[in-house]
Amino acid sequence: MIQRRNFLISGLLTTVMAAATRPAQAAESVALPAPDPSKLATDAGFWSGVRDLYDVDRSTANLENGYWGIMARPVLETYVENIQRVNRQNTVYARKSFDADFAAVRDRVAGALGVSPEEIALTRGATEALQTLIAGYNKLQPGDTVLYADLDYDSMQYAMGMLESRRGVTIKTFAIPEPATREAVLETYRKVLAETPRAKLLLLTHLSHRTGLVMPVREITAMARARGVDVILDAAHSWGQLPLDMTDLGVDFAGFNLHKWIGAPVGLGFLYIRKGRLADIDTHMGDKDWPADDVRSRIHTGTLNFAAALTIPAALDLHQAIGVTAKHARVSHLRNYWVERVAGIDAIEILTPNDPALHAGITSFRIKGKVSKDDNTATVNRLRDEFKVLTVRRAGVAAGQCIRVSPAVYTTEAELDRLVTALTAVTAA
Incomplete structure (x- = not known):
């Protein structure tokens, strides 16, 4: 299965890259230069080859790809193979082999993000990841304030609102100005933080699902940290659409999707907790499957879609072959x-x-x-x-x-x- 997946993806992408970058007269054996990202945006040959990896219904122009991302053909074929394998082997596979395979998938995701495997736990999407982080954040005291903006995702707003009854905090909301500019956005966060001395937690969306606005996360996080405010980052739409460096962003808590811009099967994501911050998130529902010092104790999803999880490496292979x-x-x-x-x-x-x-x-x-x-x-x-x-x-x-x-x-x-x-x-x- 793995060999077939690698063959499909590497073969198709090699063809695409060659078509996009090789001079017409060059021999097949000539070493190919790395594609120039500055020219790839409009390279008709390259993107035609990429499009050929996707089976798309063109009867309607689908400009609503923010919901979730279509699996490319080699990823879909891998998914089908995984479904057949898991269905055929059933609990023999689940009891004997899945744990090791799932750990390897986790390692792969962490490597792709550039963090340690001990800092992430796989979930069923960014919503589950972020709600778990928000609900589990245990540094709040009655009378503290938590902050979120109008452009933050609805389900995350609900979770922040729940903290009022669960933790006894005050909720403060604010709006991002229109038209948005970098300085206007920064000034909005600067003002809100300055006016809220009891603020302890800020929900921050990297790339808004409402308008597509990309927030200057590093600067906002630095502002918040200077005032003793922790940030939980919603990166559901940014990873896969934007080059992303967790060290540069500076956040300690974040939630990600794998089924949007990475192109894995629907129902996959993960949470991130920076080393040294694990104790600030409660174990999930009193979880005892993992030790309290293991990030996986912070989310307990029960039985998940084995085949979908096993397909994550195929999606990452293609994502990385094209290049973020x-x-x-x-x-x-x-x-x-x-x-x-x-x-x-x-x-x-x-x-x-x-x-x-x-x-x-x-x-x-x-x-x-x-x-x-x-x-x-x-x-x-x-x-x-x-x-x-x-x-x-x-x-x-x-x-x-x-x-x-x-x-x-x-x-x-x-x-x-x-x-x-x-x-x-x-x-x-």
């Missing part, structure tokens, strides 16, 4: 492609800054004056039904609801042209 720098360049290019083409439409408000440090592939827009659920649902429905372009309505933004556009590495410029045509017609009506 190349993926970031591509989705950023696709974002800029459609944003630049609707810039002249006065009725369109782009909520995500053009500053390349503040966005990746996800960007949201609002039609001026249309801030309600009904308004945005109607627009999403019209884009889907009349123009065959799939987007999604996003609520929770303080200034009003909006519509999110999330291209993927397999998205074509022609599909974004359909979005531009659709928005031109919708705003002209």
Whole structure:
């Protein structure tokens, strides 16, 4: 199984890389140069080869890839093989071999992130990871304050709100300004922290699922730490879309997805607790399967999808073969492609800054004056039904609801042209 997976991925990606980087007259034996990420964003040959790894229904232009990421064909084939293997061997496999295989998967994920395996535990997604960290954070005292912003994810907001009854803390919320700029974002966090002397915990989203805004995490975390405030980072959308260095970010607690921009099967993620901070998160539901000094005691998921977990290395193989720098360049290019083409439409408000440090592939827009659920649902429905372009309505933004556009590495410029045509017609009506 593993040999087949490696053969599929390495063979397909070698072909893609060769097509993108080899001069037409070069012999097959010539050593290939490393792809230049600065040119990969628009290299038609390279991205055509990458697209060929994905079996996609093109009847509708799917610009809602923020929900979860399609598995590429070699990853999907590995998943099917794993399903068949686990189903065939059943509890013989589960009792005899899975623990060692699962530990190896954990090691692989940690290596890909650049952290120690002793700092992560696999979960069923970023939501489970982050809710576990929030609920288990035990340094709060009655009267302390916890902070979160309007752009943070709903389920994480719920968990932060629960701390009011569970820990006796005060909840303070705030809004990220529109239009967002780096300095405006930093000033917002600076002001909130300064005005909240009893703040002890801050929820911070690296890349917002609502608007695609990328937060300056390192700077905000440093501000918080200087005031004795811990940060729990929601990295559900950033890992796989952005180059990411945990040491540089400086956070001690974080939750990640594997089924969004990494492209593993749905229902996979992990939590991160920096060495030296484990005692600040409670063991999960009194877990006794692992020692209290083992990060795996902080989450107990019960029986999980064995085959899905075993497929994580295949997804990481492909992710790393394409390269996160190349993926970031591509989705950023696709974002800029459609944003630049609707810039002249006065009725369109782009909520995500053009500053390349503040966005990746996800960007949201609002039609001026249309801030309600009904308004945005109607627009999403019209884009889907009349123009065959799939987007999604996003609520929770303080200034009003909006519509999110999330291209993927397999998205074509022609599909974004359909979005531009659709928005031109919708705003002209």
